[in-house]
Amino acid sequence: MSLPVVVIGVSHKTAPLDVRERFAAGAETLPEVLARLMAKPELEEAMFLSTCNRVEVIGLSKVGKTLEDSTRLAGRAIREALRDHVGASSVEALGSWVYEKSGDDAVRHIFRVAASLDSMVLGEPQILGQVKFAYDAAVAAGALRNHLARCVHRAFTVAKRVRSETQLGAGIVSISSVAVDLATRIFGDLAGRTVLLVGAGEMAEQAAKSLGKNAQAIRVCNRSFERAAILAATFGGTAAPLDKLEAELVASDVVVASTSSKTFVITRDLMKRVMKQRKGKTLFLIDIAVPRNVEPDVHNLDNVYVYNVDDLEQEVRENMKARQGELAAAEVIVAAELEAWTAWARGLNVNPTVIALRARTRGVLVSELERSLGGRLKHLTEGDRAALAQMVESATNKLLHAPTTRLKLAASSSDAGDLVDALHHLFDLPKPAEEPGESERDSRSSIKNEDPTGDESDDSHDKRLAH
Amino acid sequence: MNEHLANVLFASTAAAYVAAFVLFLRFLVRGKGNVGKVGPRLMAFAAVLHATHICVASLLLRVCPVGGIHFPMSVATMLMAVAYVVAGKRWRVEVAGAFIAPLALTSLMASRFVGGGAEPGDGVKSLLLPLHVTLNLFGVALFGLAFSAAALYLVQERFVKAKRIDGMSRRLPPLDALDRAEHRFLLAGFPLLTFGILTGTVWARRVEMGGTSEILRAVFGYVTWLVIAGVLFLRAAAGWRGRRAAYGTIAGFGFSVVVLLIYLLRKDAPRDVVTGNRASSDDAYGPRGHVVSSTVRP
Numbered sequence: 001m002s003l004p005v006v007v008i009g010v011s012h013k014t015a016p017l018d019v020r021e022r023f024a025a026g027a028e029t030l031p032e033v034l035a036r037l038m039a040k041p042e043l044e045e046a047m048f049l050s051t052c053n054r055v056e057v058i059g060l061s062k063v064g065k066t067l068e069d070s071t072r073l074a075g076r077a078i079r080e081a082l083r084d085h086v087g088a089s090s091v092e093a094l095g096s097w098v099y100e101k102s103g104d105d106a107v108r109h110i111f112r113v114a115a116s117l118d119s120m121v122l123g124e125p126q127i128l129g130q131v132k133f134a135y136d137a138a139v140a141a142g143a144l145r146n147h148l149a150r151c152v153h154r155a156f157t158v159a160k161r162v163r164s165e166t167q168l169g170a171g172i173v174s175i176s177s178v179a180v181d182l183a184t185r186i187f188g189d190l191a192g193r194t195v196l197l198v199g200a201g202e203m204a205e206q207a208a209k210s211l212g213k214n215a216q217a218i219r220v221c222n223r224s225f226e227r228a229a230i231l232a233a234t235f236g237g238t239a240a241p242l243d244k245l246e247a248e249l250v251a252s253d254v255v256v257a258s259t260s261s262k263t264f265v266i267t268r269d270l271m272k273r274v275m276k277q278r279k280g281k282t283l284f285l286i287d288i289a290v291p292r293n294v295e296p297d298v299h300n301l302d303n304v305y306v307y308n309v310d311d312l313e314q315e316v317r318e319n320m321k322a323r324q325g326e327l328a329a330a331e332v333i334v335a336a337e338l339e340a341w342t343a344w345a346r347g348l349n350v351n352p353t354v355i356a357l358r359a360r361t362r363g364v365l366v367s368e369l370e371r372s373l374g375g376r377l378k379h380l381t382e383g384d385r386a387a388l389a390q391m392v393e394s395a396t397n398k399l400l401h402a403p404t405t406r407l408k409l410a411a412s413s414s415d416a417g418d419l420v421d422a423l424h425h426l427f428d429l430p431k432p433a434e435e436p437g438e439s440e441r442d443s444r445s446s447i448k449n450e451d452p453t454g455d456e457s458d459d460s461h462d463k464r465l466a467h
Numbered sequence: 468m469n470e471h472l473a474n475v476l477f478a479s480t481a482a483a484y485v486a487a488f489v490l491f492l493r494f495l496v497r498g499k500g501n502v503g504k505v506g507p508r509l510m511a512f513a514a515v516l517h518a519t520h521i522c523v524a525s526l527l528l529r530v531c532p533v534g535g536i537h538f539p540m541s542v543a544t545m546l547m548a549v550a551y552v553v554a555g556k557r558w559r560v561e562v563a564g565a566f567i568a569p570l571a572l573t574s575l576m577a578s579r580f581v582g583g584g585a586e587p588g589d590g591v592k593s594l595l596l597p598l599h600v601t602l603n604l605f606g607v608a609l610f611g612l613a614f615s616a617a618a619l620y621l622v623q624e625r626f627v628k629a630k631r632i633d634g635m636s637r638r639l640p641p642l643d644a645l646d647r648a649e650h651r652f653l654l655a656g657f658p659l660l661t662f663g664i665l666t667g668t669v670w671a672r673r674v675e676m677g678g679t680s681e682i683l684r685a686v687f688g689y690v691t692w693l694v695i696a697g698v699l700f701l702r703a704a705a706g707w708r709g710r711r712a713a714y715g716t717i718a719g720f721g722f723s724v725v726v727l728l729i730y731l732l733r734k735d736a737p738r739d740v741v742t743g744n745r746a747s748s749d750d751a752y753g754p755r756g757h758v759v760s761s762t763v764r765p
Contacts, residue, residue, distance in 0.1 A: 182632065
């Protein structure tokens with residue numbers, strides 16, 4: 001294990017939609033959830049990712065006695081935060097839906113998620129935007145600062161590599177295009193049909209792109225009329241506020257619901273009224289929101305068909321079969337990136353030792369130099385004294401260059417625990433746990449620009465952090 | 468020679484319908500075959516054979532196919548096949564052939580092997596008879612197509628409601644296409660049925676409605692009209708579409724088939740009267756196509 005990273009969450013693979021929607025958090029509740037996470041003393045950094053297919057907390061534990069110990073404690077803290085978030089009675093009540101990954105497995109998972117290798121629709125591009133959104137929210141809340149931020153940022157690079165070096169994203173079957181396919185199963189084609197978007201977010205926009213190609217008209221109904229008007233104008237459609245929803249439903253044939261509402265926007269009672277006014281004309285509703293926008297019982301009404309994100313999975317599976325070859329190529333990229341990341345992260349573990357060794361060496365030399373400068377070398381001028389100080393610095397660097405390099409090399413390829421122990425024993429270095437605060441902060445700041453795996457991404461990473 | 472030709476045509480028609488049915492079934496179950504192109508062509512071929520068979524058999528019998536009740540089901544399903552060929556592709560319900568082919572085959576067989584049949588008595592012979600029969604047969608043919616679309620709708624609707632949208636669901640026509648096709652076939656068939664009912668009513672006044680089969684036929688005829696009228700009215704007035712309309716259509720078609728079956732199975736007219744009316748000494752065919760003195764049947 002390189003870093004005590006922990007991922008705990010639910011996804012389309014482990015939990016049905018009605019469970020996932022209990023875990024979900026919209027943009028407005030993210031700061032509160034992140035604050036709850038950062039209030040846990042076991043967590044150094046955290047991020048909350050909430051999409052229609054997954055809800056995950058990614059955390060970095062504070063340094064404990066061992067990495068295993070740290071991740072265990074961090075995992076417990078995250079589960080407690082999730083318990084409070086969903087209003088469960090206990091951590092155990094979260095159930096078997098929740099999965100947990102730690103260490104390198106967790107990092108691999110983050111890379112795979114960002115690269116859309118764990119998505120319901122393999123290779124779909126929306127997930128990267130969603131991870132970036134979660135990243136920005138965590139940075140803004142001060143929950144991502146250093147190593148975990150770098151890890152997530154590294155995941156962006158992995159995602160970009162997968163998209164550019166494989167055909168995984170080519171001709172992608174997105175949720176929206178699957179929805180179009182389903183709509184044609186009911187209507188034949190969308191010519192002459194009216195599509196209603198309930199909600200005006202990114203998913204609605206994607207749906208409009210797919211459905212709008214063939215539909216006769218696009219209507220957008222949103223809580224914020226201004227946002228609805230902007231989206232409608234993009235596709236030459238019409239906008240309406242949410243309180244006109246009933247009339248909009250009466251005039252539409254295909255409905256895509258994607259609001260962030262915590263309650264059902266389209267209820268059975270509403271739909272019964274709508275269908276009466278429509279004189280039974282078929283209505284197809286695609287609910288891609290989590291939590292769901294359409295009451296499930298609506299599907300039982302005559303001539304009304306409701307499909308949610310889980311229902312689309314079946315369609316998507318066929319898409320995945322055709323992409324297995326590209327998936328293998330993408331997995332190779334993930335494995336290579338993980339190896340590079342692990343090597344770099346392992347180097348972090350020996351950093352406190354390197355710093356302590358450096359401090360000890362420098363301390364001895366400086367102390368001896370100061371004693372001499374106070375005695376036999378008292379006559380030296382300021383210039384001579386500065387030259388001697390420079391000499392001590394150079395001697396320290398040259399003396400420690402080889403051991404530092406070899407120690408980091410050993411750490412990147414395997415566990416350098418024996419070497420670290422030997423150095424601590426031979427030079428009587430303080431144990432990291434004895435003075436965790438200062439040395440840990442120093443070590444993390446000192447390695448900030450030494451990431452061997454992220455040459456070009458450091459600048460943008462720092463800018464993003466600064467932002 | 469003529470008998471032989473009729474038999475060959477009968478067997479060829481049956482074989483063509485069987486081949487079409489197998490093609491559709493193979494497509495629906497296994498997803499194999501190009502039903503969109505081959506299906507309607509094969510059905511068109513079968514319909515041509517079927518029509519030729521009816522012509523040849525009626526020439527041999529020296530009767531008009533719609534002048535009596537000799538070939539009612541056979542003619543109805545032949546018309547059904549023709550209507551399918553004309554409208555199936557346009558209304559995107561090519562797969563309805565999966566119902567039309569076995570229906571046509573069954574009625575072809577029934578017209579040859581089932582029941583005693585009867586030639587109309589002198590009291591009912593008039594110009595109204597061919598008109599009445601023709602209108603009703605066209606009506607039944609269109610209701611048969613509406614029935615096929617309705618049945619497919621129910622199957623597809625079941626898949627979509629159950630969210631089992633792979634496999635067979637993918638090979639069935641879209642729900643809306645089926646619903647619209649069903650409605651159009653009903654709309655087209657209803658005026659024909661109405662005229663058929665009207666001519667039948669006028670005709671019935673001229674004869675004595677004494678027999679049970681005649682009463683039943685009239686009752687089921689009116690019930691058919693009422694059911695179809697109800698389906699169309701409720702669709703327009705109360706939004707009865709989809710599943711409800713499909714059930715109504717199936718019921719309406721069911722009643723119309725009962726009327727045909729009563730025609731086919733009634734035994735209140737003596738067979739020898741029928742055969743005696745038209746069979747010449749050198750022609751072994753009975754009026755329904757039954758061969759009295761030969762083993763050959765049309």
